[in-house]
Amino acid sequence: MPEFFDYIIVGTGAGGGTLVHKLKDSGKKILVLERGEFLKREPENWDTRSVFKEQRYHTHEVWKTDQDKDFHPQTGYFVGGNTKVYGAALFRLREKDFEELVHHDGISPKWPLSYADFESYYTEAEKLYFVHGKQGDDITEPHRSQDYFFPPVSHEPRIQELHDKLKAYGLHPFCLPIGINLNEKDPVNSPCIRCNTCDGFPCLVEAKADADMIGIRPNMNNSSIQLITGAKVTRLLTDESGTKVIAVEVERNGALEQYHGDKIVLSAGAINSAAILLRSVTDKHLNGLGNSSGLVGKNLMKHNNAAMLAISTKYNPTKFQKTMALNDFYFGDEDFHFPMGHVQLLGKSNKEMLTEDAPFFTPGLVLEEMASHSVDWWFTGEDLPDPNNGIEIIQDTIHIHYTPNNRTGFERLMDKWKHILNQVDENAHLIPHGVYLGKIIGNEGLAHQVGTLRFGTDPKTSVLDTNCKLHDVDNVYVVDGSFFPSSGAVNPSLTIIANALRIGDYFLKQASQ
Numbered sequence: 001m002p003e004f005f006d007y008i009i010v011g012t013g014a015g016g017g018t019l020v021h022k023l024k025d026s027g028k029k030i031l032v033l034e035r036g037e038f039l040k041r042e043p044e045n046w047d048t049r050s051v052f053k054e055q056r057y058h059t060h061e062v063w064k065t066d067q068d069k070d071f072h073p074q075t076g077y078f079v080g081g082n083t084k085v086y087g088a089a090l091f092r093l094r095e096k097d098f099e100e101l102v103h104h105d106g107i108s109p110k111w112p113l114s115y116a117d118f119e120s121y122y123t124e125a126e127k128l129y130f131v132h133g134k135q136g137d138d139i140t141e142p143h144r145s146q147d148y149f150f151p152p153v154s155h156e157p158r159i160q161e162l163h164d165k166l167k168a169y170g171l172h173p174f175c176l177p178i179g180i181n182l183n184e185k186d187p188v189n190s191p192c193i194r195c196n197t198c199d200g201f202p203c204l205v206e207a208k209a210d211a212d213m214i215g216i217r218p219n220m221n222n223s224s225i226q227l228i229t230g231a232k233v234t235r236l237l238t239d240e241s242g243t244k245v246i247a248v249e250v251e252r253n254g255a256l257e258q259y260h261g262d263k264i265v266l267s268a269g270a271i272n273s274a275a276i277l278l279r280s281v282t283d284k285h286l287n288g289l290g291n292s293s294g295l296v297g298k299n300l301m302k303h304n305n306a307a308m309l310a311i312s313t314k315y316n317p318t319k320f321q322k323t324m325a326l327n328d329f330y331f332g333d334e335d336f337h338f339p340m341g342h343v344q345l346l347g348k349s350n351k352e353m354l355t356e357d358a359p360f361f362t363p364g365l366v367l368e369e370m371a372s373h374s375v376d377w378w379f380t381g382e383d384l385p386d387p388n389n390g391i392e393i394i395q396d397t398i399h400i401h402y403t404p405n406n407r408t409g410f411e412r413l414m415d416k417w418k419h420i421l422n423q424v425d426e427n428a429h430l431i432p433h434g435v436y437l438g439k440i441i442g443n444e445g446l447a448h449q450v451g452t453l454r455f456g457t458d459p460k461t462s463v464l465d466t467n468c469k470l471h472d473v474d475n476v477y478v479v480d481g482s483f484f485p486s487s488g489a490v491n492p493s494l495t496i497i498a499n500a501l502r503i504g505d506y507f508l509k510q511a512s513q
Contacts, residue, residue, distance in 0.1 A: 005031040005226075005261035007507070008248055010233045010276070013081020014496040015479035016267030017211025021128065022504030024219050026511060031259055033231040033250060035268070036077030038212070039084050045204040046197040048352035057085055057202060063398045073400075073446050075269065079229060080212025082269070082447055083493065087199040087322060088179040088208055089344060090131045090497075091490035092122045095142045096331065101486075104338040104408040106384045108486040112456045112466050115142055121498035121505075129179040129209040129497060137174035140327040153178060153194075156318040159345065162375065163324055165424040176325040176344055177494075179209035194320035199347025228252070235280040235289075236264060236476065242284025244474045263475050263507070267500070270300065270482040271391055271398065274452040277470075278393045290453075290470035295463050298390040300402060301451040301487040304381035304410040307346060309374045310421050316375055321348040329413055330489060340413035341381030341489045349376050375425075377417065381410030382489045385451055450492050453482035467506050468499070479503050 006028035009016045020032055039057065044050035051057060059077055062070045078084045095115040101108040123145055125131075133148040135141070152175030155163055166173045182192035192207035206213055219225050230252055237247040237258070247258040266273040274297040280289035288296050325344035332338050351367045384406045392399045456462025459471035468483050470476045479500040481492050488495075 002258070002260050005029045005259070007031070007263050007265060008033065008259055008261035009265045009267060010248065011035070011081060011267035011269065011273075011480065012079050012216050012227075013211050013267060013269065013480065014083050014493050015481070015500040016265070017080060017083070017215030018125070018128070018497045018500040019215075019265060019267065019479050019504050020219060020225065021215040022501055023507065024222055024225065026508060027224060028511065030225045031261060032216070032225065032227045033233055033248065033259070034077075034079050034227065034229045035232045036079060037229045039076075039078040039080065039202050041204060041206070043204075045202040046195070048197075048350055051085075051201050052353055063400055064394075065399070066401050066403075068399075073271075075271075075446055078212070079216055079227075080210045083208075083210035084202050084212060085200055086208075086210070086447065086493060087347065087491075088129075088210075088493075089322070089325075089491045090126065090129060090177050090179045090209075090494040091342075092142055092498075093118075093488045093490065093495055094140050094330065097486065097488040101339065103382065103384065103406050104336075105406040108382060108384055111485050112462075118495070118498050118502065119143065119145060121501045122494065124501050125494055125497040126177070128501075129214055129494075130181050131177050131179045131209070131494070132175070132182065133177035134175045137172060138325075138327055139172045140330045148177065150182075151184070153180070153182060153320070153323045154184060155323050156320065158314070158316045158318050158375070159321060159324055162425065166326070166420075169420065169424045171326055171328050171420070173324050173326050176323055178322065181207045181209060196319040196321075196348045196350070198320065199322050201347075231257075233268065233276055235276060237280070238282055238284065238289070238473070242282055243472070245289075245476050263477060265477045265479055265503075266482075267478070267480045269480050270449040270452045270484075271400070271446065273478055273480055273482050274391055275393055275398055277453070278391070279396070285472070290463055290472045290476065292472050293460055293463055295387070295454065295461070297392065297452050298387045299385035299451045299454055299485075300390045300400070300449065301383045301385060301484065302402070302446055303448040303487055303489070304341070304379075304383050304404065304407060305445060305448065306379045306410075306414060308377045308379065308414065308417075309349060309370070310377060310425075311370055311374045312425060313373060314425070315373055316348075317372075318348055321345050321376060329416060332409070333416075336409065336412055338409050339382060339489065340409040340416070341379060343413070343417055344378050344380075346376035346378045349374060379410070379414055379417070380448075380489050380491070381413060382406060382487050385454070385486060390452060448481075448487070448492055450481035450484035450487050453478050454485045455483040456485065468503050477503060 098111040100110040132150040134152040135147040183190040278288035329340040453463040455464035
């Protein structure tokens with residue numbers, strides 16, 4: 001007789017890895033299925049060419065676009081999922097993000113739960129993931145029941161100078177909340193060394209608060225938890241009624257296997273979790289499992305994102321640059337009464353990072369000078385749910401349909417920021433109007449993927465209920481970013497983590513009854 005598990009968790013990223021942590025002391029038998037392996041500690045972890053040019057830690061899997069063109073998604077399959085290479089910026093959504101919000105180009109829908117339903121789990125998540133920050137400086141900051149558990153990460157001199165100038169200009173820069181295992185008071189024993197290879201790189205010293213280090217690695221010797229790597233879930237199999245999943249089908253070492261459990265939890269990412277359900281066709285679920293609403297795979301959101309390099313004659317020796325953010329224009333300003341988005345610093349760029357975007361004839365010395373005199377900025381704006389944006393499975397290949405939307409406020413944000421930098425950083429004026437290299441993140445940039453299995457109270461307009469269970473199936477839950485009805489304009493990771501803690505709490509309460 002096959003082994004039977006109380007929980008089968010598919011995926012070990014921000015949702016799945018966190019859920020493993022939450023259930024670790026439950027006494028329940030837990031099977032964790034991860035498509036990838038542990039990410040190897042190696043010199044290439046911190047090598048720019050390996051990470052960014054050769055895409056060493058992104059999948060070689062081929063997906064297709066609307067135009068049937070092949071592309072490689074910027075996603076990775078490892079224990080810890082995409083958190084292995086994320087920038088660890090861990091923000092709470094704003095209270096208004098949970099409400100209906102009118103944008104210039106459309107409406108962001110109301111969530112079925114409020115910010116208050118998530119607040120305690122945000123607090124728990126911040127403690128668990130070593131989130132450093134400071135309460136009170138972010139003018140859009142939602143209610144907090146308590147301050148951050150870890151102090152803000154200090155600015156290096158060039159960034160402190162910019163911070164002070166922005167503040168003198170009348171803006172409200174604040175310390176970016178970031179999840180790293182850093183102790184600035186005791187640098188000798190601090191796991192984090194404030195390197196310049198954090199944002200987008202794996203952490204060679206394992207000091208980044210990723211789902212592997214927080215949720216999986218500490219539980220490897222827990223006898224009630226079994227982790228199987230190299231296990232790609234292909235579909236879920238139901239009983240004859242179609243209302244309960246009785247087996248998880250897995251492709252492993254070139255063969256198909258089946259695993260059996262009471263509760264099945266998908267956390268494969270918003271695209272792959274939807275893909276698993278779409279592939280799980282039965283005579284009771286002709287359009288995919290849990291798809292009576294027709295919304296499985298629909299309403300894909302991934303944010304309006306852009307990176308910009310602001311170059312001046314001012315030398316910037318900063319190593320750990322990702323310490324500051326601003327939300328002054330998150331909900332608009334006096335001239336534009338609609339949301340624009342979020343601004344934050346990126347990790348410090350180097351010559352190798354700039355080579356790909358520069359003209360082929362640009363001398364290396366010029367690129368080196370540009371990198372050493374730049375400050376790197378990241379912009380995030382909300383994209384709106386659109387049923388035409390989503391995924392399909394055609395001949396067992398994932399096809400992404402995505403047309404950017406809600407661009408007006410976002411483009412206004414970037415234009416406004418260029419003007420502000422020219423005003424506050426006088427050195428930028430030494431090069432006429434400043435020199436800005438901007439890059440809009442294309443369809444391959446899927447780090448912020450959410451929305452493909454939205455939760456709600458009405459089975460006709462949502463895929464999941466408010467406990468993130470499929471409306472149509474009794475024992476399938478989802479704890480990745482799929483459940484978002486809207487995307488907000490900050491990194492979704494902390495909300496995914498908080499929601500996994502919330503669902504874990506729900507499971508524990510169920511088990512105690």
